[in-house]
Amino acid sequence: MCGIIAVLDTNQVPIPREALLNSAKSMYHRGPDGQNIWINSTGAVGLGHARLSIIDISGGNQPLLNERVGCVAVVNGEFYDYEKTRSQLQKEGFSFKTKSDSEILIPLWEKYGTECVHHLRGEFAFALWDYRKEALFVARDRFGIKPLYYTNHNGRWIFASEVKAIKALGVPIEFNDLSVQLAFTYGLNDTQTLFNGISQLAPGHLMLISHKNAKSRKYWDFNYPEQGHTSNMAFEEAKEEVQRLLLESVALRLRADVSVGIYLSGGLDSSAVAGMAVSSGGKTKNAYTIAFNDERYDEARQASETAQHLGMPITVLNVNEADIADNFFQAIAKCEGIIEDPAPIAKFLLSRLAYNHGEKVVLTGEGSDEIFGGYPHFRQDMFLNNKQGQLKADIEDFEQIMIASNSLMSGGLLGDFKSPGLPEFDTSLGFTPMIYKTIGASIPLVLPLFQENKTQTSKRDQLAKLFLNSFDIPNQLKNRDAMHASMYLWSKTFLCNRLLRSYGDGMEMSHSIEGRLPFLDHRLVEFVSKLPVHYKAKGVTDKFILREAAKTYLTPTIFARQKHPFAAPPVAAVKNGKLMQLLVDTLNSDSVAQISILNRDTCKRVASLLPAAKGSQARSLEIIALRIASLVGIQKSHIS
Numbered sequence: 343m344c345g346i347i348a349v350l351d352t353n354q355v356p357i358p359r360e361a362l363l364n365s366a367k368s369m370y371h372r373g374p375d376g377q378n379i380w381i382n383s384t385g386a387v388g389l390g391h392a393r394l395s396i397i398d399i400s401g402g403n404q405p406l407l408n409e410r411v412g413c414v415a416v417v418n419g420e421f422y423d424y425e426k427t428r429s430q431l432q433k434e435g436f437s438f439k440t441k442s443d444s445e446i447l448i449p450l451w452e453k454y455g456t457e458c459v460h461h462l463r464g465e466f467a468f469a470l471w472d473y474r475k476e477a478l479f480v481a482r483d484r485f486g487i488k489p490l491y492y493t494n495h496n497g498r499w500i501f502a503s504e505v506k507a508i509k510a511l512g513v514p515i516e517f518n519d520l521s522v523q524l525a526f527t528y529g530l531n532d533t534q535t536l537f538n539g540i541s542q543l544a545p546g547h548l549m550l551i552s553h554k555n556a557k558s559r560k561y562w563d564f565n566y567p568e569q570g571h572t573s574n575m576a577f578e579e580a581k582e583e584v585q586r587l588l589l590e591s592v593a594l595r596l597r598a599d600v601s602v603g604i605y606l607s608g609g610l611d612s613s614a615v616a617g618m619a620v621s622s623g624g625k626t627k628n629a630y631t632i633a634f635n636d637e638r639y640d641e642a643r644q645a646s647e648t649a650q651h652l653g654m655p656i657t658v659l660n661v662n663e664a665d666i667a668d669n670f671f672q673a674i675a676k677c678e679g680i681i682e683d684p685a686p687i688a689k690f691l692l693s694r695l696a697y698n699h700g701e702k703v704v705l706t707g708e709g710s711d712e713i714f715g716g717y718p719h720f721r722q723d724m725f726l727n728n729k730q731g732q733l734k735a736d737i738e739d740f741e742q743i744m745i746a747s748n749s750l751m752s753g754g755l756l757g758d759f760k761s762p763g764l765p766e767f768d769t770s771l772g773f774t775p776m777i778y779k780t781i782g783a784s785i786p787l788v789l790p791l792f793q794e795n796k797t798q799t800s801k802r803d804q805l806a807k808l809f810l811n812s813f814d815i816p817n818q819l820k821n822r823d824a825m826h827a828s829m830y831l832w833s834k835t836f837l838c839n840r841l842l843r844s845y846g847d848g849m850e851m852s853h854s855i856e857g858r859l860p861f862l863d864h865r866l867v868e869f870v871s872k873l874p875v876h877y878k879a880k881g882v883t884d885k886f887i888l889r890e891a892a893k894t895y896l897t898p899t900i901f902a903r904q905k906h907p908f909a910a911p912p913v914a915a916v917k918n919g920k921l922m923q924l925l926v927d928t929l930n931s932d933s934v935a936q937i938s939i940l941n942r943d944t945c946k947r948v949a950s951l952l953p954a955a956k957g958s959q960a961r962s963l964e965i966i967a968l969r970i971a972s973l974v975g976i977q978k979s980h981i982s
Contacts, residue, residue, distance in 0.1 A: 344404070345369030345503040345851075346416040346490075347379075347390035348469030349511065350478045352553045353497040356385030357511075365510040366390035369503060371676065372418075372851045380405040380414050387471050387478070390507075391416040394854055396598050396702055402442030411452045412474035417444035418503050419466035419488040420858070422594040427461060444468075451479065456548055459561050463594075465859065467543070469501055478551040484562040485709070485862045486532060486545030486838030489847060493540045499551055505540060505678050505980060515540070515980045517973070519792075519939045520808075525680055526788050526969055528781055528809040529835035536679070536976065545838055562864065563818060564833065564871050566826035572874040577887070580873055584866070585891040591863035592618040595705060602858075603628045603701040605692065606656065608644025609906050610889060610896070611707030611716075615860050617895025619705060620652045629656040630696050630704070632688050636911040644899060651897050659695045661688045666910065667920040674975030677848025679839065681972050682965040684910035684921065689849040697853040708846055709861035712829060712837050713870050714885040715878040716905055719776040720825050720832075724875050727773055727824035766806035770815055775828040782806070787962055790944045791970070825875045913967070914960040917953055925967040926952060933974045936982065945970055 347365045349357050359381060366377040373392025381388040391404040397420070406415045421427075424443035427450070432438070436449040443464075450458035451470055456479065465487035470479045480501050482490045492501040495513045502508050509515050518538045524530055532544045543549060546562035567573075573580070592615055596602050604619060606612050606629040619627055629649045633642035642658050649656035666687045673690040674681070681687070696704055711717050715724070763774035764782045774782075785805075813819060813834065819827045850857040860866075870878075873887065880886035884905045893901055913921050928934070929949035934942050948970070952963045 344394050344416075344418045345372035345392035345507065346418045346467065346469055346501070347388075347503075347507050347511075348416065348471070348478060348480060348499075348501040349388045350471075350499040350551055350553075351386040351497065352499070354384060354386045354553075355498070357381060357388045357498075361511050362388045362390050365502065365507045366392050368506045368510045371854055372503060374854050376403060378403060378405060380407065382471070382473060387473070389414055389416045389469060389471060394702060394856060396420070396600055396856060397443050398441040399599050401440040402444065404444065406440075406442075406445055406448060408448045411448055411472075413448045413451060413470055413472050415444070415447050415451075415468060415470040417447060417466060417468040418490075419468075419483065420464045420595075420856075421446060421462050421466060422464040422597070422863075456481075456550060456561075459548055463864065465862070467503065476552055479548070480543060480551070481548035481561075482543045482545055484546045484864045484867075485833070485842065486542075487842050487847065487859060487862060489843055490543045491535060491540055492543060492549075494556075495539070499556070501543070505535070505537060508540065509980060513539075517937065517939060517977075517981070522939050522973070523789075523792060523805060524809060526791065526966075527785055527805055528778065530839050531809070531812040532834045532838045533812070536973075542838075564830055564867070565818070566822050566830060566871055568821040569823055572823075573872040575873070577877060580877060581887055581891045583869060584887055587863070587866040587869060588614070588860060588888075588891065589618050589622070591860040591866055592705070593622045594863075595858040595860050596622055596624060598703050600702045601625060601628070601700065603630055603696055603699070603704045604654070605629075605696075605704050605706045605857075606631050606645045606649060606654075607707070607906075607908055608641030608648075608900070608903070609707065609908070610885060610892070610900055610903065611710035611861065612645075612705075613648045613707075613896055613900045614710075614888065614892035615705050615707050616648060616652055616654065617892065618860075620654060621895065627654055627705075628699065628701070629654045630692055630699075630701075631656060631658055632692055633658050633660045634688075634911050635660075635662060636915055639909055639911050641906065641908075644903070647899060648897055657695065657699065659692055661691055661910070663911065663913070663916045663919045663921040665691060667924045670921075670924060670971065671975045671978065673849060673852065674972050675979035676852035677844045678976060678980065679844035679848065679972070680969045680976075681840075681844055682968050684913065684968070685908055686845045686849055688910050689845060690852055693850045693853040693855045696855055701855060703856045703858060704850070706846070706857050706859055707861065708841055708857075709837070709859050710885065710888065711905070712833050712841075713861055713867050714888045715825055715829055715875065716885045717777075717832075718884075718905065719780070720828050721879045721884065722776040723773070723828045724823075724825040724879055726776075728875060764806055766810060770810045771819055771827060773824050773827075775824070775831060777828065777832065778806075784962060788966065791941055791948075791966065792939050793941050823875050825879070826871075912961065913952070913964045914955065922953060925949070925964075925971055928971045928974050929967060931974070933977065934970065937973055937977055940970065940973070 369392040375395040376393045379390040389405045421443040467488040467490035549558045631645040634640045666684045761779040767774035877887045926949045929945045
């Protein structure tokens with residue numbers, strides 16, 4: 343895990359060397375083991391790298407230069423199973439200077455061109471300059487685990503792992519009003535950011551840029567099968583294949599020249615990863631978990647039980663609301679996104695703990711819910727639209743059992759079965775996914791937060807249509823099972839933007855921690871995507887096939903436990919606490935007035951209502967307050 347920068351000036355204006363080096367240094371937290379740059383002879387092309395050394399610690403410095411091929415490259419992330427690829431390339435006559443996984447990129451480019459992405463397995467973002475072809479080649483992994491932002495500023499293409507690195511190169515950063523509205527409602531898609539003129543390279547996409555043109559194309563997608571065309575593999579056979587693929591994925595992600603820790607909660611996903619990691623042998627893995635004072639949110643007991651069962655040392659970090667408040671703005675500055683729950687700040691603190699214990703790499707359980715349909719709103723979509731393989735009693739009991747077994751599921755994760763659909767979704771998809779019914783119901787509370795702007799009012803009224811128009815509905819969503827369609831939309835919005843960036847990479851890399859996600863291995867995902875939905879959810883049992891595949895690696899407690907989201911106690915849990923005061927003070931501050939899109943009077947009203955609010959109103963106001971405070975944090979660190 344590192345930070346990268348790539349610059350191509352199509353007007354042949356030289357790139358200031360000091361500015362490029364400062365851009366790399368702005369991401370010191372991503373790569374504390376060295377920041378290096380390379381600029382070509384004309385000065386119009388430059389690459390930068392901030393290194394976190396994990397593979398080939400002494401010899402894997404970047405940028406990687408191969409004068410025979412005429413290429414220089416920078417890589418963020420990991421190429422798994424690279425030894426096999428490297429060995430095959432050596433048999434074909436290619437030579438290597440280092441033992442780094444990143445070095446396979448240049449010979450793969452020489453052999454396959456842009457098709458080399460199909461020979462890469464892992465989580466990555468990279469940039470490669472071929473100075474013979476005078477072309478810049480950039481690509482991002484299939485799920486968006488590694489961030490890659492870009493802009494074309496006055497003819498200068500800039501790609502970077504973080505927005506702050508783009509700012510360091512002299513690009514002004516300002517909020518995009520429509521993007522902020524989408525982020526507060528339906529969510530940003532996988533190309534959008536909060537900022538004017540700055541985009542993301544979408545997951546599973548590549549770009550090829552020369553001085554004359556730029557072309558982007560998709561090389562991978564989930565490609566859920568159309569209805570009636572899912573795999574007909576027997577459940578037991580499918581279960582064994584899921585187990586095999588996940589074991590392989592975990593084993594590959596244990597490969598490092600440093601120790602590998604595990605973030606362990608009280609849930610199925612991280613427990614399965616931990617159990618399989620221990621079964622793979624090798625060095626003892628250290629587990630890290632978070633404890634909260636509120637027992638409804640605290641999973642330390644279950645995590646400690648799993649660690650004891652597996653013989654793993656575990657370190658428990660106690661986090662309270664004052665800790666969240668004290669670190670809020672520092673964490674926001676690092677993740678560069680909005681949050682709506684205090685949990686990401688707890689993840690920020692957990693990563694600091696792991697760093698202080700000498701870790702550079704941790705395995706995490708993110709991605710499982712997206713791939714196996716673990717969220718309750720996915721199963722609601724299934725029960726409402728496709729009852730195949732389900733028992734009538736399970737359908738009738740689902741909502742009552744879920745609420746009774748876990749009160750944390752209500753609200754955003756468990757909507758009202760009786761909620762009406764939204765016309766735009768019903769027309770485009772044939773149904774409205776439950777999560778968007780919930781979001782749609784909240785929009786009347788959200789829109790008053792924004793200033794009236796005559797140029798934006800019509801677009802605001804069509805946010806749902808604007809959101810849907812950004813997806814390839816005919817080829818990826820039409821004629822798909824409703825649950826699969828919901829999973830696709832979620833993965834293209836909340837997964838890559840919120841869970842992988844604001845909750846994952848942003849919080850982990852803030853303390854130089856590389857998070858590795860075994861569930862987001864494309865070979866595993868491609869197999870699971872083709873399975874029928876009733877293999878993934880069976881009655882009230884979430885992630886059914888995963889639960890069965892991982893059973894031998896779990897304690898009985900975890901095997902039987904329903905989905906429990908990683909969440910921190912709400913702000914309202916401590917009415918007079920430091921976090922409540924931080925939100926109230928922030929919403930009342932002059933900083934809100936500096937964000938032109940926000941209606942200051944409405945923000946002050948939210949601040950006045952929040953301390954005394956209860957129940958669903960308290961949760962709705964808390965979400966709004968955290969989003970606004972996040973914008974203020976970004977304004978202070980990136981714009982002011």
